Amino acid sequence: MSNRASYTEFHPRWYRRPISTWWWLGKWTYLAFILRELSSIFVAWFVIFMLLLVRAIGQGDAEYQRFLDRVDHPLVVLLNLVALAFVIFHMVTWFHLTPQAMVVRVGGRRVRPRLIAASQYIAWLVVSVFVLWLLVGG
């Protein structure tokens, strides 16, 4: 019995399973979870970039042009593309989350979750077309 010091009948020795470093590769939902955590860095970059852009615009044409020249670098473009992908990923997550977070009732009946999600995608489309019109046609 002497080699069983850590185990007694009334206080069993629990086994705590170690979590593998790569546990998040096992399932898409787990990978998505880790990607969302990681994306915070890129989303933070996206916000800083936008603030710097607005600041440059506020300081006049010359400063705005200088800002555009400075960020016109393949690495910055690549970084912005990754940040855009992550922001879109967050947006889609948010669109899927909304119907679960909100219970909308019209005429006493609960609006179907798919309809709430669809309305957001439609709003996204409308806003995107408007922005495109501003950039290209306006």
Place this chain on the structure above:
Amino acid sequence: MANTIVLQVARYRPEVETEPVMQDYDVPLRDDWSILDGLNHVKDQLDGTLSYRWSCRMGICGSCGMTVNGEPKLTCATFLTDYAPGPVRVEPLQNFPVIRDLVVELGDFMRKLPQVNPWLVREEELPVSHGEYLQTPDEVDEYKQFSMCINCMLCYAACPVYGLDPEFMGPAAIALAQRYNLDSRDQGSPERLEVMIEPEGLWGCTFVGECTRVCPKDVDPAGAIQRYKLTAATTTLKRLVFPRGAR
């Protein structure tokens, strides 16, 4: 088709092993046998030393949750034929310490559950002469789905946030809090919110959604948590805007 299937069962006997080992058992493959029936066959006929929890065999008691081929499952509601020709790997639930073989330690949940007051809280109890607290069918429908929870812990086993941070309140406890919040007879939601707005409460959830996917009773804990977050956020905002009148 072979008429037996191999169950690969995780064994952990703390007086013998320092970590779990797998042991194979041949069990009859019958159409109407669940994984739990297979385990009961092992216990009765092959190896009486195997330890696991079970009770009702009909998805009500929530005792027989285990990891089957890597997925959290109620073993009474999971059939051997779905895994033919096998083998079927049966392990204890993830994210909980293992006491012995397939038995896990649930004390953490048992300590968390009462923190959310999972019962009807009244500011003032009406006298018995008043009769029952009546509800319309619509009022029952508001919370009924969340009341189906059987505390089987599959959602905790599937939740990576709970796995990484055991302080997290977890899906079932939050869904049960929401079950009472949505009950027209209850008045305890402000007290529950105080617990839930702590860092290890609601906000640990990042909407992975696995809890809802594995739930054998279609409770949708992920949905409950997201709804609760919206309530928590609007209440906090109201308190900020109307510091005196929000409650």
